[in-house]
Amino acid sequence: MDHEILLWIKSDQQYLNGLALFDQYGHSPKMGRMLRIGGATMKNRLTLLYELGKIAKHKAVSDITPAFVKPQIKQEIPKEGTPEPVEVTSIEVLRSEQKMIYKMLDNLHAILPYREIQERKDIAFQILDLDDSLKEVTIRIEHFNNHGVIPLKEVKIVQKTISDLDAAELVKRQFTVRTYVTRYKRLVADSKSLKTLSKNRELLDKFQLELNDINRRLGK
Numbered sequence: 001m002d003h004e005i006l007l008w009i010k011s012d013q014q015y016l017n018g019l020a021l022f023d024q025y026g027h028s029p030k031m032g033r034m035l036r037i038g039g040a041t042m043k044n045r046l047t048l049l050y051e052l053g054k055i056a057k058h059k060a061v062s063d064i065t066p067a068f069v070k071p072q073i074k075q076e077i078p079k080e081g082t083p084e085p086v087e088v089t090s091i092e093v094l095r096s097e098q099k100m101i102y103k104m105l106d107n108l109h110a111i112l113p114y115r116e117i118q119e120r121k122d123i124a125f126q127i128l129d130l131d132d133s134l135k136e137v138t139i140r141i142e143h144f145n146n147h148g149v150i151p152l153k154e155v156k157i158v159q160k161t162i163s164d165l166d167a168a169e170l171v172k173r174q175f176t177v178r179t180y181v182t183r184y185k186r187l188v189a190d191s192k193s194l195k196t197l198s199k200n201r202e203l204l205d206k207f208q209l210e211l212n213d214i215n216r217r218l219g220k
Contacts, residue, residue, distance in 0.1 A: 005056040015040035124206040180207040
């Protein structure tokens with residue numbers, strides 16, 4: 001399944017073919033209807049790419065993990081010319097996932113400057129999520145290159161969203177985000193290249209929107 005989606009991501013990404021894959025492997029009929037009714041707009045293409053990427057990533061992880069947790073009942077001595085060990089197949093899946101994330105990030109960065117503010121906020125959050133995923137995959141690949149073993153995927157602690165915070169937590173978060181906004185305003189002003197400017201501006205927009213949301217919730 002993941003190979004079908006990866007092939008679509010690496011191809012010219014025909015919208016109807018992507019919808020067929022989402023209908024077959026996705027778990028949100030409502031999202032599928034929205035993507036179909038809205039048509040092949042740039043936003044829908046981006047959403048479809050992001051959702052299929054998440055499905056392929058989830059499948060890739062589920063293919064890798066059993067190799068480390070399933071107890072070995074019987075040890076068989078491999079014969080010469082037998083298939084490659086599990087680690088080789090698993091590392092190829094990880095490398096394919098890494099390439100897929102790079103491509104998704106390239107697409108997101110390419111359209112970000114041309115989106116409206118609210119849509120830029122959504123895209124910025126997607127970029128941050130993908131950056132985290134890319135960092136995790138890269139660390140696991142480097143560990144395999146150095147030690148010959150793929151480490152288990154770390155379990156992430158789910159952080160609260162703004163809507164989950166009480167008043168005291170909102171005030172604490174407000175102070176933190178204000179610091180980020182000040183910092184990235186300075187970094188945007190001091191950026192020496194277009195790439196650095198774009199990255200700093202994305203983060204500034206993200207934290208500014210979050211700060212606006214916090215201020216609204218606190219009635220300020």
